Amino acid sequence: xxxxxxxxxxxxxxxxxxxxxxxxxxxxxxxxxxxxxxxxxxxxxxxxxxxxxxxxxxxxxxxxxxxxxxxxxxxxxxxxxxxxxxxxxxxxxxxxxxxxxxxxxxxxxxxxxxxxxxxxxxxxxxxxxxxxxxxxxxxxxxxxxxxxxxxxxxxxxxxxxxxxx
Numbered sequence: 001x002x003x004x005x006x007x008x009x010x011x012x013x014x015x016x017x018x019x020x021x022x023x024x025x026x027x028x029x030x031x032x033x034x035x036x037x038x039x040x041x042x043x044x045x046x047x048x049x050x051x052x053x054x055x056x057x058x059x060x061x062x063x064x065x066x067x068x069x070x071x072x073x074x075x076x077x078x079x080x081x082x083x084x085x086x087x088x089x090x091x092x093x094x095x096x097x098x099x100x101x102x103x104x105x106x107x108x109x110x111x112x113x114x115x116x117x118x119x120x121x122x123x124x125x126x127x128x129x130x131x132x133x134x135x136x137x138x139x140x141x142x143x144x145x146x147x148x149x150x151x152x153x154x155x156x157x158x159x160x161x162x163x164x165x
Contacts, residue, residue, distance in 0.1 A: 002053055003046035008038035060162040067159060068114060076118040079139060094140035095124060098133040098148045102157055106164040114156040121152055 012034035019026045051057060083091055098115075102108050112123040115135060125134040135152055142148065 003042045003049045004038045006053060007042045007045055008034040011037040011041075057163050060159065064156075064159040064163060067155065072114070072118055072155065076120050080119045083139065091138055092140045093136065093138055094143060095134055095136050096140055096143055096148045096152075097145055098135050098153050099145045100131050100133060100149075100153060100157060102161055102165065104161070104165045107157065107160045110160045110164065111153060111156045114160070115152060 012030050015030035015033055016022065016026065019030065083089060100108060100111060102111060108126070108128075112126060112133060115133065116122045120138040122136045123133050124136050126132070127134070133153070135148070137148075137152065140148075141151060
C-alpha cells in the first residue's frame, strides 16, 4: 500500500495543476485517475517501499526543485543571454566527458535531464560502463573531468542523490 500513495499523490497534483481547477468534478476525476495511474505505474516506479513516503526525501526533492528552478536556471539563462547579446558571440562549444558518481538509475537519469533542460548544455550520450555523460557545452570553461563535473553536474547530482539514493 505504501508504494501506491506517493505515485497517486504525484498524479493527483499534476492533474490539478494542469486542469487549473479545484471544482468537485476535477477533484473526483483527478482522484480516480490518480488511483488508476498509481495501480498501473507503481510497480515500475517504486523499487523500495521503505523510501516511498520518506519526509526527508520529500524535503530534499523540494530543495532540489527550488535550486533548479531558481539558481541553476537563472545562471544558465544569464550565460546564454550574455552570449546572444554580445557583439562577437563568445562561444567555446565542446563535447565534454562528465564523470558521474551516482549508482542509482533514477539519480543518473534525473541528473542527465537536469543538464539537458538547462540552457547551454545537453547530454548527447551516456556511457554507463565508464560512468560518463557526454555533454555538448556551449561555453566550455575546461575540458578536464574534474572541471566538467564541478561546473556541469555536481550541484545536480549532490542534491538528487539525497532524493533517490
